[in-house]
Amino acid sequence: MTVLRTSMRNFVAHKGRMALSAVAVLLSVAFVCGTLVFTDTMNTTFDKLFAATAADVTVSPKSAEVGDDEGPRTGRPEALPASVVRQVAKADGVKSAEGAVTSMSVTVVNSDNKNMGSDTGAPTIAGNWTQNDLKAMEITSGHAPRGPTEVMVDSDTADKHGLKLGDELRTIAVTGDFTAKISGIASFKVTNPGATVVYFDTATSQQKLLGTPDTFTHIAVTAEQGVSDTQLKQDVASALGAPGDSAAYKLQTAKEAADSGREDVGSFLDVMKYAMLGFAGIAFLVGIFLIVNTFSMLVAQRTREIGLMRAIGSSRKQINRSVLVEALLLGIVGSVAGVGAGVGLAVGLMKLMGSMGMELSTEDLTVAWTTPAVGLALGIVVTVVAAYIPARRAGKVSPMAALRDAGTPADAKAGWIRAGIGLVLTGTGGVLLYLTAQADKASVGALLLGGGVVLTLIGFIVVGPLLAGGVVRVLSALVLRMFGPVGRMAERNALRNPRRTGATGAALMIGLALVACLSVVGSSMVASATDQLDKSVGADFIVRSGPSGPIVPEAEKALRAVPGIEHFTSYKGIEAELTAPDGTSEETELAAADPTYTSDLRRETVAGELSAAYGKNAMSVGDTYAKKHGIKVGDEMTVAFKGGETAKLKIAAITSDDTDVDEGAMYTNITTAAQYLSADRMPLNPVMYAKAVEGKEEAAYAALKDTLSEYPQYKVQNQADFKQDLKDQVGQLLNIVYGLLALAIIVAVLGVVNTLALSVVERTREIGLMRAIGLSRRQLRRMIRLESVVIALFGALLGLGLGMGWGTSAQKLLALEGLGILDIPWPTIITVFVASAFVGLFAALVPAFRAGRMNVLNAIATD
Numbered sequence: 001m002t003v004l005r006t007s008m009r010n011f012v013a014h015k016g017r018m019a020l021s022a023v024a025v026l027l028s029v030a031f032v033c034g035t036l037v038f039t040d041t042m043n044t045t046f047d048k049l050f051a052a053t054a055a056d057v058t059v060s061p062k063s064a065e066v067g068d069d070e071g072p073r074t075g076r077p078e079a080l081p082a083s084v085v086r087q088v089a090k091a092d093g094v095k096s097a098e099g100a101v102t103s104m105s106v107t108v109v110n111s112d113n114k115n116m117g118s119d120t121g122a123p124t125i126a127g128n129w130t131q132n133d134l135k136a137m138e139i140t141s142g143h144a145p146r147g148p149t150e151v152m153v154d155s156d157t158a159d160k161h162g163l164k165l166g167d168e169l170r171t172i173a174v175t176g177d178f179t180a181k182i183s184g185i186a187s188f189k190v191t192n193p194g195a196t197v198v199y200f201d202t203a204t205s206q207q208k209l210l211g212t213p214d215t216f217t218h219i220a221v222t223a224e225q226g227v228s229d230t231q232l233k234q235d236v237a238s239a240l241g242a243p244g245d246s247a248a249y250k251l252q253t254a255k256e257a258a259d260s261g262r263e264d265v266g267s268f269l270d271v272m273k274y275a276m277l278g279f280a281g282i283a284f285l286v287g288i289f290l291i292v293n294t295f296s297m298l299v300a301q302r303t304r305e306i307g308l309m310r311a312i313g314s315s316r317k318q319i320n321r322s323v324l325v326e327a328l329l330l331g332i333v334g335s336v337a338g339v340g341a342g343v344g345l346a347v348g349l350m351k352l353m354g355s356m357g358m359e360l361s362t363e364d365l366t367v368a369w370t371t372p373a374v375g376l377a378l379g380i381v382v383t384v385v386a387a388y389i390p391a392r393r394a395g396k397v398s399p400m401a402a403l404r405d406a407g408t409p410a411d412a413k414a415g416w417i418r419a420g421i422g423l424v425l426t427g428t429g430g431v432l433l434y435l436t437a438q439a440d441k442a443s444v445g446a447l448l449l450g451g452g453v454v455l456t457l458i459g460f461i462v463v464g465p466l467l468a469g470g471v472v473r474v475l476s477a478l479v480l481r482m483f484g485p486v487g488r489m490a491e492r493n494a495l496r497n498p499r500r501t502g503a504t505g506a507a508l509m510i511g512l513a514l515v516a517c518l519s520v521v522g523s524s525m526v527a528s529a530t531d532q533l534d535k536s537v538g539a540d541f542i543v544r545s546g547p548s549g550p551i552v553p554e555a556e557k558a559l560r561a562v563p564g565i566e567h568f569t570s571y572k573g574i575e576a577e578l579t580a581p582d583g584t585s586e587e588t589e590l591a592a593a594d595p596t597y598t599s600d601l602r603r604e605t606v607a608g609e610l611s612a613a614y615g616k617n618a619m620s621v622g623d624t625y626a627k628k629h630g631i632k633v634g635d636e637m638t639v640a641f642k643g644g645e646t647a648k649l650k651i652a653a654i655t656s657d658d659t660d661v662d663e664g665a666m667y668t669n670i671t672t673a674a675q676y677l678s679a680d681r682m683p684l685n686p687v688m689y690a691k692a693v694e695g696k697e698e699a700a701y702a703a704l705k706d707t708l709s710e711y712p713q714y715k716v717q718n719q720a721d722f723k724q725d726l727k728d729q730v731g732q733l734l735n736i737v738y739g740l741l742a743l744a745i746i747v748a749v750l751g752v753v754n755t756l757a758l759s760v761v762e763r764t765r766e767i768g769l770m771r772a773i774g775l776s777r778r779q780l781r782r783m784i785r786l787e788s789v790v791i792a793l794f795g796a797l798l799g800l801g802l803g804m805g806w807g808t809s810a811q812k813l814l815a816l817e818g819l820g821i822l823d824i825p826w827p828t829i830i831t832v833f834v835a836s837a838f839v840g841l842f843a844a845l846v847p848a849f850r851a852g853r854m855n856v857l858n859a860i861a862t863d
Contacts (some may be wrong), residue, residue: 009186018330018809020754021294024287024747025334025379026341027071031280032742033342033375036351039273040366046265046759047188052136055220059088059240073683075174075575079215080249084240088219091239093227099216101205102127105549107172107713108198109664115712116161116169117548120358122194124172125637128205130218133186141165144156144183148204150183154197156359158185158595171198172550175211180204194358205463229253238649257838269766275298279740280807282510284378286744288386289507290751293500297386297389297758311312311399320395327387329379335379377502393779422463429455431675433805437812445813453806460802464502469495469793475793479837480786486779490786493759494794500755501791507751508795508839509802511744512832515788516803517810519828524735526727527662527821533723536661539569539600539689540697541704546713550684555711559688562707564700569596569689572682574673578666579638580629583619589663590639591620592673599620600689601662608653609668617675619668620653644677748795757789768853768860781848788848792840796833804829 022466059787061078066813082099087735093431104123117124129144129152137154144163145152151169158164163182206213223232233251240249252260301307304321343365350360363539432452439445460467472494480487494501543559545551561570579585595614603610606623613620619630619639631637633651640646649668657663671784674682692700697718704716717725760767767780775783804824 004317008572017299018294018326020750021287021291021383022334022337023331024290024750025383027380027743027747028280028283028287029335029375029379030341030345031283032277032378033275033339033371034345034349034565035273035280036371036374037155037274037343037365037367039269040371041360041364041555042269042367043262044268044364044366045191045193045360045459047258047262048580049136049188050261053132053192054254054261055132056229056259057221057236058218058248058254058257059084059236060218060223060252062248062250067091068644072577073686075211075552075684076680077103077105079210079212079217080136082214082216082437084249085219087239088221090234090235091221092235093224093232094236095222095224096131098130098220099202100128100130100132100218100220101202101209102217103209104172106198106209107546107548107711108196109170109172110161110163110710111168112656113710113712116157116163117196117713118358118766119549120193120194120353121547122196122358124196124198124201126173126198126205126209128202129199130220132222133199136190137186137188139184141181141189145180145183145199145201145204147179147201148178148208150201151180151723152184152186152199153182154192154195155185155187156192156194156197158182169198170220171208172552172555172713173209176552178204178556185517190833191364192359193360200824202678202807228364229255237540242631246371256756276740277742282514282741283744284382284748285508286507286747286751287786288382289503290747291327291383293503293751293755294758295327295387296393296500296503297396297544297755300762302306306394307399314768316395320391323388323391323394324384327384327391331380331383332376332385334383334664335376336377339375342369342371342375347483347743353537371816374827391547404705419463419466422459422466424459424463425455426459426463428461429453429457429464429689430805433809435798436809438814439816442813442816443528445816449806449809449813452809456512456802456805457513458606460798461502461506464506464509464798465498466502466800468498468501468505470792471668472501472790473796473798475790477518479793483782483786486783487786490783490790493783493787494761494790494832495801500759501794502790504751504755505795505798507725507748508745508792508836511741512796512836513803513806514741514744514801516800516829517736517806518737518803519825520823521802521810521814522730522809523823523825523828524807524814524821525819526730527823528814528821529726530723531821532659532661532818533719536602536659537600537719537722540692541690541701541716541718543688543704543708543714543716545686546715549714549734550686551688551714552684552711556688556709557683558707558710559690559704560705562700564693565694566691566693566704567594567596567766569594569600569691570670570685571597571689572670572673574683575642577640577642579640580631581635581637582629584629590673591662591667592670593667596669596691597667600691603659603662603665604656605653606656607652610655612652613667614654614669614672616650617647617668617672618652618656619649619666619672621651621666622664622744623654624657624664625666626651626654641673641676643681647672647676654764659817663818702836745839749839751841752788752791752843753846755791756784756844757850759787760784760851762845765860767854768809768856771854771856772860777852784848784851785844786845789837789840792836792843796836800829800833 059080063079085097085099088094103126106124108124108126109196110116139152140155141150153163153169153173165182165185167182168179169182170177170500184197198206203213210217221232221236223229230253233253237251245819309319347362348367350362353360368637390839429452432448432455436445436452439448472491476487476491476494482488482493529630539668568594574590575587575590576590577585577587593731595611598610598614608620610620612618619637621637625631631651631654633654635651637649638646639649649672655665655667690700701718708714708716807824808822811819
């Protein structure tokens with residue numbers, strides 16, 4: 001109890017000094033708990049949605065399996081005849097069987113031609129209004145559609161776009177465009193995560209979405225009272241006459257359908273969750289430095305106190321336990337607050353997603369018992385572990401320390417041992433990074449890169465105090481000397497305790513190293529892709545489809561009527577099973593295109609002529625595939641087109657895979673594919689290429705944009721647009737990563753603030769003496785600010801240098817995948833370095849202000 005009382009008294013007495021460490025724990029725990037609550041809430045939202053929309057048993061075509069994307073390729077989902085509905089309705093245990101139509105290959109626009117679809121990637125879903133839909137939705141205004149001129153829309157979409165009864169909507173589908181007026185608005189009984197949903201009557205849905213009457217995409221089957229879903233599934237299978245694996249239909253119970261939907265969404269949510277938890281881990285790592293620094297300085301400042309405790313009988317274990325109990329209290333306080341803040345963070349993320357179009361209701365807020373348990377465990381364990389070394393140091397304080405001034409002398413031997421270990425780790429990591437750049441295989445290089453990153457990071461952290469002496473002197477000569485005596489005092493203060501300066505700088509180093517690494521990788525990716533585009537793409541314009549499906553025939557017809565175009569090239573991805581001459585088979589995709597594609601996308605061949613691959617019953621393969629299967633020009637491949645016939649195609653060319661544009665693509669002529677695929681099975685174009693007539697590029701570009709204004713789901717780009725789009729996409733990804741890394745940088749800034757604040761307390765008497773001999777408040781504050789700036793620049797210099805090393809090695813690894821240009825974004829690197837100085841200034845504001853307010857006489861009298 002004595003140890004506990006002592007720890008409690010010290011914790012309360014120094015609560016102000018521990019506040020920033022508690023905030024660091026709070027932020028880190030909040031990020032972990034917020035991530036878990038947010039992703040659990042999204043899972044709950046989708047689970048409720050899938051459970052509410054799933055029928056007791058769903059019957060769909062066998063070919064429409066999960067992951068089958070032939071529907072989007074052709075613009076028409078797989079369908080089954082209406083006669084199957086009557087068969088199912090006669091099965092034992094069936095209360096009702098209702099044919100349903102659902103398509104996601106549509107775009108809905110308002111009278112201003114604005115896309116009513118979500119901006120977050122959520123689908124636009126069109127279908128017929130059925131009794132099964134009443135399980136998840138209710139009509140809150142108007143009535144269900146009663147004919148081809150009426151449509152019903154979900155209330156979330158209506159609210160977002162200001163739609164009301166009587167407004168006209170145009171639906172763009174593969175069968176053509178059609179318009180209808182809003183007859184009703186339906187509201188979800190559960191949360192709609194952001195999809196746009198429109199309903200038509202059954203006949204219109206069949207004719208306009210599927211292109212054929214008396215067909216449905218699936219059947220919603222409701223069980224009679226007392227019949228289980230499993231039994232109903234067996235009865236329906238028996239009624240269809242194909243209960244085995246060779247059934248022509250896919251049958252799913254409500255649970256199986258919900259599980260299937262959850263699996264599709266779950267993979268995305270898992271990636272997001274673990275990525276965010278990874279950044280939370282980085283924040284925890286940075287927080288460790290803050291906690292270590294805090295307890296190290298508190299132990300140093302209480303050296304005389306600890307020495308007196310040792311002199312009156314306290315054992316080393318008691319002193320050690322006393323410090324660890326203080327850390328335990330800090331961890332508990334910070335973690336409990338962090339769990340609460342995490343729930344608030346999750347709610348904030350939900351509101352943010354809502355503003356972006358993904359609706360998440362706080363009614364679905366899910367806080368599993370594991371979330372606070374994980375948050376508390378992580379926060380407490382990390383805090384106690386971080387305080388272990390300072391606690392051991394406290395336990396080693398001898399009773400004689402009571403006779404000395406505060407502060408423990410540095411252990412020179414331990415310092416040199418530490419420096420030696422750090423240099424060995426850094427050197428080993430550097431060798432691994434060098435070997436990464438020399439690797440011939442990406443898999444081997446990735447392992448070397450991971451090892452090099454970890455070892456160099458640990459090495460820099462360990463050797464930080466040794467580097468602090470030299471680097472701070474250089475930075476001081478460039479930055480501080482111009483400020484005269486005040487600058488020299490700031491330099492000496494930064495050099496006074498290299499271990500402390502090294503740890504403080506290391507906290508900032510970690511976040512900035514990752515920023516620099518990702519900046520180099522992102523910039524190199526853009527530069528490499530741009531170079532490849534310059535070398536490979538000969539087309540003037542690229543027309544790309546959106547998430548709502550391929551380019552519909554009416555849009556393609558309008559494009560081909562644009563004047564000033566020399567040629568258009570169609571490009572289709574066709575699924576097929578290839579059997580090589582060595583007998584091995586695999587499912588892949590053939591790139592079926594017009595012969596003009598050879599000029600629109602220039603590909604280097606290692607054997608044969610690519611133009612010959614567009615001849616009758618001919619194709620090409622990539623050199624990687626050719627080497628793997630021993631294929632040479634003139635060999636024959638057996639190609640089984642999915643949904644079509646089997647063909648024998650001759651290998652007319654082997655293309656080089658030393659590219660990141662169409663790497664590994666296998667080309668054939670569209671006319672060749674058309675021989676073995678019926679017209680209704682032929683995919684539509686997800687992308688088209690165009691070449692303008694010489695001298696008419698600008699006019700053709702304007703005409704293409706004007707034509708596509710009627711189809712907002714498509715995008716036309718010239719080469720400059722395409723490059724900018726690529727740059728923007730990489731930039732957006734990097735901005736998200738930088739935003740997540742900002743937490744670690746914030747914690748690092750707190751570390752600088754805490755170090756300075758505790759350093760000011762440690763130097764109270766010294767500050768009083770300096771003020772007494774003439775140092776002004778302004779000079780004192782400037783000295784502390786300059787000390788903070790040089791520490792921040794020290795951390796930035798280490799971090800940016802280390803990050804550029806990682807990024808350079810990573811780029812060499814990416815060069816194996818065709819991204820061969822190293823591009824270091826110097827403007828970004830310089831901006832981050834300069835910004836670090838301002839971070840240092842900001843971190844010093846409060847400590848400098850408090851130091852300036854010290855009473856001179858009280859400061860001199862401090863023991």
